[in-house]
Amino acid sequence: MIDVHAHLCFPEFDRDREEIIARCKKELTAVVLATARYGECVEALKTAGMHKDFLFPTLGYHPTEGSDYEKVLDLIKRNKDRIAGIGEVGLDYHWEKDLQKQERQKEIFSQFIDLAEKLKLPLVIHSWEAERDCFEMVKGKEINIIFHCYSGPVDLAREIIQHENMWISISTNICFSKQLRKVAKMLPLDRLLLETDSPFLDPDRERKRNTPWNIKLSAEKIEKETGTPKEKVLGAARQNAIRAFRLKL
Ligand SMILES: [Zn+2]
Numbered sequence: 616m617i618d619v620h621a622h623l624c625f626p627e628f629d630r631d632r633e634e635i636i637a638r639c640k641k642e643l644t645a646v647v648l649a650t651a652r653y654g655e656c657v658e659a660l661k662t663a664g665m666h667k668d669f670l671f672p673t674l675g676y677h678p679t680e681g682s683d684y685e686k687v688l689d690l691i692k693r694n695k696d697r698i699a700g701i702g703e704v705g706l707d708y709h710w711e712k713d714l715q716k717q718e719r720q721k722e723i724f725s726q727f728i729d730l731a732e733k734l735k736l737p738l739v740i741h742s743w744e745a746e747r748d749c750f751e752m753v754k755g756k757e758i759n760i761i762f763h764c765y766s767g768p769v770d771l772a773r774e775i776i777q778h779e780n781m782w783i784s785i786s787t788n789i790c791f792s793k794q795l796r797k798v799a800k801m802l803p804l805d806r807l808l809l810e811t812d813s814p815f816l817d818p819d820r821e822r823k824r825n826t827p828w829n830i831k832l833s834a835e836k837i838e839k840e841t842g843t844p845k846e847k848v849l850g851a852a853r854q855n856a857i858r859a860f861r862l863k864l
Pocket of ligand 1: 649651703812
């Protein structure tokens with residue numbers, strides 16, 4: 616199995632990162648490292664360098680993250696051959712209600728889209744409550760597009776998967792969210808990715824630290840919902856991850 620979105624370079628993993636990665640290696644085929652700010656990007660490059668062919672970094676900049684996105688753009692250019700994609704990048708209207716600032720998010724996002732096109736790299740999109748605008752901005756682009764932690768409407772998901780270069784990534788939130796179960800139920804197996812967004816979205820709310828192997832809990836939920844055996848769900852999601860990120864395992 617492959618977790619396509621884990622922030623293993625967050626401080627939550629500082630105390631035992633290598634142990635966590637060792638357990639990941641036992642349970643998973645690969646983990647795609649997500650990043651949301653400059654410092655995390657630098658760490659992700661370093662950590663992935665120590666676990667080649669297992670950790671695949673993507674470099675990104677969260678839409679609500681302040682002002683050093685240019686440093687991230689530059690880092691991507693300098694490391695284009697060492698990364699599996701650009702992200703997470705995108706729009707967040709959940710945390711940002713100010714229309715002018717939303718416009719600013721779009722300007723920054725479009726710079727990342729342009730760079731992904733130029734470097735022909737997959738793009739991992741954060742689209743909280745801004746799924747429609749994100750979709751409109753990337754429609755027609757000839758790069759692989761991953762809607763990370765998708766939480767938008769079923770109708771839009773249906774539109775997204777009409778595009779062969781787009782995938783919807785289902786997070787461990789599926790363990791709580793009825794809405795997300797509806798999306799998963801509609802998704803054909805070849806459009807589905809699985810992610811934890813570790814350390815966030817722990818299915819065990821008491822423990823409060825998610826880890827990549829928990830995608831198997833999502834697969835169990837999907838089995839319950841659709842009747843598709845969890846092994847088949849995990850296998851399909853793994854194949855899709857290899858394709859979407861062009862992973863060389
Ligand atoms: Zn994330």
